[in-house]
Amino acid sequence: MNSPLIDSLGLRLGANGLPYEIPIHPNLVHLTLGLFIIAIFFDIAGSIFPIERPIFKFLGLPAIRAGFFDVGWYNLLGASIITFFTVGFGFFELLLANPPINQKSDWGLTASWTMLLHGLGGVVLLGMIVAMTVWRGLQRYHWRKNDSRQVQWGYLLVGLAMLGILYVHGTLGGQLGSEFGVHVTAAKLLQAGAK
Amino acid sequence: MVVHFVIAMVLFSFICDVLGYFTHNIRLFEVAFWNMFVAAIAIFVAIIFGQFEAGLAQVYPAVESTLNFHTVMGWSLGAIVAIITAWRFAIRDRNPLKVPPAYLGAATFLICLVFLQVYLGSKLFWVYGLHVEPVVEAMKHGVSP
Numbered sequence: 533m534n535s536p537l538i539d540s541l542g543l544r545l546g547a548n549g550l551p552y553e554i555p556i557h558p559n560l561v562h563l564t565l566g567l568f569i570i571a572i573f574f575d576i577a578g579s580i581f582p583i584e585r586p587i588f589k590f591l592g593l594p595a596i597r598a599g600f601f602d603v604g605w606y607n608l609l610g611a612s613i614i615t616f617f618t619v620g621f622g623f624f625e626l627l628l629a630n631p632p633i634n635q636k637s638d639w640g641l642t643a644s645w646t647m648l649l650h651g652l653g654g655v656v657l658l659g660m661i662v663a664m665t666v667w668r669g670l671q672r673y674h675w676r677k678n679d680s681r682q683v684q685w686g687y688l689l690v691g692l693a694m695l696g697i698l699y700v701h702g703t704l705g706g707q708l709g710s711e712f713g714v715h716v717t718a719a720k721l722l723q724a725g726a727k
Numbered sequence: 728m729v730v731h732f733v734i735a736m737v738l739f740s741f742i743c744d745v746l747g748y749f750t751h752n753i754r755l756f757e758v759a760f761w762n763m764f765v766a767a768i769a770i771f772v773a774i775i776f777g778q779f780e781a782g783l784a785q786v787y788p789a790v791e792s793t794l795n796f797h798t799v800m801g802w803s804l805g806a807i808v809a810i811i812t813a814w815r816f817a818i819r820d821r822n823p824l825k826v827p828p829a830y831l832g833a834a835t836f837l838i839c840l841v842f843l844q845v846y847l848g849s850k851l852f853w854v855y856g857l858h859v860e861p862v863v864e865a866m867k868h869g870v871s872p
Contacts, residue, residue: 554849562845566735570765594820599757606758610739632861709852711860718856722865 535630547724548717549628555715557625560618561705565698567611568661572691575604575668575683601682605672612665619654622705626651631712632723639704643712650704657701660694729773730848736766737808737841740815741834744826753824760819767812770805777801784857785866793855797847804837804844811837 543551577584578600588595631643641649667687676682713719740762747755778798786794811833818826856862 548853554846554853558853559845559849562731562734563738566731567739570732570736570762574761596757599754599761602754603758603761606743606755607739607762610742710858713856713859713861715853716856716859716862717854719859719861722861 571607
C-alpha cells in the first residue's frame with residue numbers, strides 16, 4: 533500500500549512499518565512448514581515401513597508402523613490449524629509493506645509482483661493444506677481404516693509436489709525480507725536516511 | 728531453513744505431550760516422541776548452518792551482543808534438546824502410555840528458551856538486517872545503520 537493510505541490507518545507503526553518490533557508472519561511460517569513437511573515424511577516412512585524396519589532394529593529404536601501414521605496425521609492437522617494464523621498475519625503485514633519500487637529480485641520480479649504472487653499463493657496454499665488434511669482424514673478414518681498402509685500413494689505424490697510449491701512460495705516470501713528489506717528495521721532506517 | 732524443524736517440532740512435541748496428558752489420548756505421546764526426535768537431529772544441523780552464516784555476516788558493533796547471545800543460546804539449546812530427547816526416549820521405553828509431570832515441567836522450560844532464541848534470531852534479521860541486501864549494500868559503501 534502507499535504510505536498516505538497506511539498512515540490513515542492510525543496504527544502506531546515503528547521504523548519497520550509494523551505496530552510491533554518483529555514481524556509475526558515469518559515466525560508462524562516455521563510452524564506451517566515444519567509441521568507439514570514432517571507430516572509428509574512420516575507418512576512416507578510409514579508407507580515403506582517394511583523396508584526400513586531393519587534399520588530401526590539396528591539402531592535399537594523401537595518403532596511401530598501405526599505410530600508413524602499418527603505423526604503424519606496429527607502434524608498435518610496442526611499445520612492446517614496454524615496456517616490460518618500464518619496467512620492471516622501474512623496479509624496484515626503485506627498490507628503494511630512499503631517496499632522500494634525501483635528494484636528487481638533475483639528472479640527478475642518487482643516487489644509488487646513478488647507481493648502479489650506471495651499473497652495469492654498464501655491463500656491457495658492454505659486451501660491446499662486444508663484439502664490435504666480432509667483427504668488425509670478420510671483415508672485415516674474411513675477409506676483405509678483397516679489397511680496396514682494408511683495413506684494412498686497418490687496422496688504421498690501430491691504431498692511431495694506440495695513441498696516443491698512451498699519451496700517456490702517460501703523463496704518469494706524470503707525475497708520480500710532479504711532482498712526488498714520489507715519490515716527490516718535497519719533497511720528502513722537506511723532508506724529514510726538516504727532520502 | 729533447518730530451524731523450521733527445530734522450532735516447530737519442539738513446540739509441537741510439547742503440545743502433544745500436554746494434550747496427551749490431559750486427554751489420555753496415548754497416540755499423542757508417540758507423536759510427541761518422534762517430533763522431539765526430529766528436533767534433536769535438526770538442531771545440530773541448524774547450529775552448523777547458523778555458525779556458517781554468522782561467519783559470513785557483516786557484523787557491525789550494535790549487533791555483536793545479540794549475535795553472541797544467540798550463539799551461546801544455540802549451543803546450549805543443542806545440549807538441552809539432546810538431554811530432553813534422551814529423557815523422552817527413556818520415558819517411552821519404560822512406559823509409552825504415561826508422561827511424568829516432571830518432564831512436562833522441563834519441557835515448559837525448554838519452550839521458554841526456544842522462544843527467547845527465536846526472538847534473538849529474528850532480531851538479527853528483522854531489526855539489524857543481517858544478510859538483508861539493502862543493508863549489506865549500504866555497508867559496502869561504508870554506511871552503518
